[in-house]
Amino acid sequence: xxxxxxxxxxxxxxxxxxxxxxTLTLLVPGWPSHRPGQHVDIRLTxxxxxxxxxxxxxxxxxxxxxxxxxTVERVAGGEVSPFLHDELVAGDRFEMRGPIGGYFVxxxxxxxxxxxxxxxxxxxxLMAIIRHRAQVASGVPCTLLYSSRSRxxxxxxxxxxxxxxxRDGLRVIYTFTRAExxxxxxxxxxxxxxxxxxxxxxxxxxxxxFVCGPTPLVEVAxxxxxxxGLAASQxxxxxxxxxxx
Amino acid sequence: MGERLVTRGFVGRRAAPERGxxxxxxxxxxxxxxxxxxGPTPRTALADWxxxxxGLVGQPVxxxxxEFSALPAREYVVDISCVTKWTKLDTRWQGVSxxxxxxxxxxxxxAAFVVAFCDGGYTTNLPIADVLNDRAFVAHGYDGxxxxxxxxxxxxxxxxxxxxxxxxxxxxxxxxxxRDEPGFWESFGYHNRGDPWLEERYSGx
Numbered sequence: 461x462x463x464x465x466x467x468x469x470x471x472x473x474x475x476x477x478x479x480x481x482x483t484l485t486l487l488v489p490g491w492p493s494h495r496p497g498q499h500v501d502i503r504l505t506x507x508x509x510x511x512x513x514x515x516x517x518x519x520x521x522x523x524x525x526x527x528x529x530x531t532v533e534r535v536a537g538g539e540v541s542p543f544l545h546d547e548l549v550a551g552d553r554f555e556m557r558g559p560i561g562g563y564f565v566x567x568x569x570x571x572x573x574x575x576x577x578x579x580x581x582x583x584x585x586l587m588a589i590i591r592h593r594a595q596v597a598s599g600v601p602c603t604l605l606y607s608s609r610s611r612x613x614x615x616x617x618x619x620x621x622x623x624x625x626x627r628d629g630l631r632v633i634y635t636f637t638r639a640e641x642x643x644x645x646x647x648x649x650x651x652x653x654x655x656x657x658x659x660x661x662x663x664x665x666x667x668x669x670f671v672c673g674p675t676p677l678v679e680v681a682x683x684x685x686x687x688x689g690l691a692a693s694q695x696x697x698x699x700x701x702x703x704x705x
Numbered sequence: 706m707g708e709r710l711v712t713r714g715f716v717g718r719r720a721a722p723e724r725g726x727x728x729x730x731x732x733x734x735x736x737x738x739x740x741x742x743x744g745p746t747p748r749t750a751l752a753d754w755x756x757x758x759x760g761l762v763g764q765p766v767x768x769x770x771x772e773f774s775a776l777p778a779r780e781y782v783v784d785i786s787c788v789t790k791w792t793k794l795d796t797r798w799q800g801v802s803x804x805x806x807x808x809x810x811x812x813x814x815x816a817a818f819v820v821a822f823c824d825g826g827y828t829t830n831l832p833i834a835d836v837l838n839d840r841a842f843v844a845h846g847y848d849g850x851x852x853x854x855x856x857x858x859x860x861x862x863x864x865x866x867x868x869x870x871x872x873x874x875x876x877x878x879x880x881x882x883x884r885d886e887p888g889f890w891e892s893f894g895y896h897n898r899g900d901p902w903l904e905e906r907y908s909g910x
Contacts, residue, residue: 463909464894468710501790501906503731504715512717513731513790539718539733547714554712560907562893563743675740679855682745692745692825699741 466503467491469556471548472527477615481581482545483519483531488556491526494518496588497565497670497698500530500558504540514540517584517672517698518559521591531615533581533700564670564698568592572668572694574602575660577651577681579673582700583615586672590630594623601629603663607651607677610639633659651677653684665689672698724794727784729901732792739791740855743889747824747854747875754859756806756843757878760820763811767878770859774845776801781842783865785872786901798863799846803836806843806879816881820888821862824875829888830897831864831871833881840866843876868899868906 469486476482499517520529534545566574566589574593576586583606593602608614614634624632635647635655647655660667669690671681678697685695719725720734728734751770759765768776778801786792819831835841841864845852852858857874864871870890891897896905904910 464907504712504717505709506715506717507711509709510717510719511731512715512733515789543715543717552713553710554715555710560894563889675855679740679746683748686745692747695745697742697744699739 464557464560466555466557468553469502471550471552473550474548477531478613480534480613481531481615482534483529484544484548485527485529486556488526488528491528492559493522493524494528494559495562495565495567496521496592497585498559498561498588499585500528500556500560502530502540503555503557504543505555512540515560517588519584519587519591521588521595531581531584531587564672564696566592566668566670568596568598570668571600572666573663574600575663575667575669575685576602576604577656577669577671577673577677578604578606579651579677580608580613580700581615582671582673582677582698584672584700585698586670587616589670590620590623593630594626594628597628599629601631601663603631603633603659603667605633605635605651605656605659607635607637607673609637611636611641631662651681651684653680653687656681656684657688660685660688667694669695670698671695673700675699727794728792729786730904731906732786732790732901735791735793737791738793738796738856739787739789741787741789742825742855742874743827744825749824749859749875749877751859755877756860758806758810758881759878760881761813761816761883762881763813766809773801773843773860777805778845781844781863781865783863785863785865785869787869788895788899788901788906792901797848798842798844798852799849800842800844800860800863802839803841803843803879804839807837810881812881815883818882818885820880820882820886821873821876822878822880823873824877827873827875827889829862829871829873830886830891831867832885832898835864835867835871835898840864866900868896868901870895871899 473485516530519531640648757767862873862876
């Protein structure tokens with residue numbers, strides 16, 4: 461396999477998704493495209509040569525354009541994410557390489573229904589799947605169960621709402637763990653087995669599940685899905701910890 | 706890339722020098738113990754658990770959990786580095802040296818590689834030289850307590866001088882092989898050997 465070379469990424473746009481989450485659009489000439497679910501490594505270099513690397517999931521669908529979106533949660537006290545949030549402006553450059561990862565990926569040719577389970581910024585690689593599914597007009601039923609602290613913490617809220625309206629087999633189900641919106645009649649607790657049992661009724665047990673979020677959520681969701689009767693091979697996991705940021 | 710690309714305004718945070726020397730390139734120190742795995746945490750009852758050495762050995766050997774727990778174990782204090790960029794210093798494990806385990810089999814002279822196999826189907830490959838001379842152990846304790854399932858319990862391989870995906874969680878045995886055969890992540894573009902000091906993260910690094 462050819463080595464993954466460091467490439468120069470130029471920031472073309474920054475967008476606030478929530479108070480703590482921003483999306484960076486990067487121009488990466490020669491970007492070889494990617495598969496939804498993959499991530500990249502970025503490398504920042506200080507004047508004195510000190511370098512820091514981090515991995516971020518790709519939020520955008522594969523595209524012929526050399527542009528990708530990374531969505532980054534600001535981790536208070538972190539080394540890299542506060543820089544990306546507070547300092548970075550359009551035109552800034554850093555090094556990047558990828559795409560990386562070949563297991564937590566969805567192939568549009570797959571016929572199985574999709575069950576996507578997200579906690580917080582764990583929605584990012586799942587959004588690449590949702591966007592890709594919409595882009596290729598896949599008819600595969602897809603359910604996103606998305607746990608957030610509150611309505612204000614939902615990343616991609618407007619876009620998810622728009623996609624949800626297309627009635628193309630996508631269902632977006634929210635659960636709010638800290639504050640529910642006024643008049644809310646949906647879930648308002650952490651993801652648990654009974655919630656997954658209800659949600660999977662609309663998806664079917666043949667679903668391919670992708671679970672991404674903080675470790676406690678991933679552990680509970682993956683274990684529950686196996687208890688509900690999915691094979692371990694139907695459940696792919698990825699963790700999003702605030703560690704190190 | 707020949708010329709270094711400085712990112713405007715980036716200062717970063719350096720580890721204290723005495724720690725910095727212990728941190729491989731591109732890594733940062735964390736005090737947490739992050740959990741990463743590709744699928745659900747397997748749950749094998751200890752009554753059904755065995756650890757097996759097979760492949761190019763005179764006679765395969767298999768230990769039950771009580772037998773394995775009775776093998777001579779010792780404490781290891783090691784630094785560990787995950788390819789996802791975190792390094793954790795001075796982790797304290799209790800486990801059995803692979804030297805001790807391999808004393809129970811007669812190695813075929815052709816045996817040059819090891820595949821560790823695990824509950825859940827995970828595998829990882831290693832040259833024998835990377836697991837001999839007390840460079841690898843099977844841990845069943847962490848910080849004085851039984852190793853928790855999310856960190857690989859009841860037992861996990863630990864190969865501290867390589868990236869942590871080589872330290873296979875939920876390990877159930879070792880297969881001795883003549884030829885190298887890529888394991889799980891090694892088949893998905895990760896480096897075949899994974900030395901953090903050489904930044905062998907991905908295939909071709």
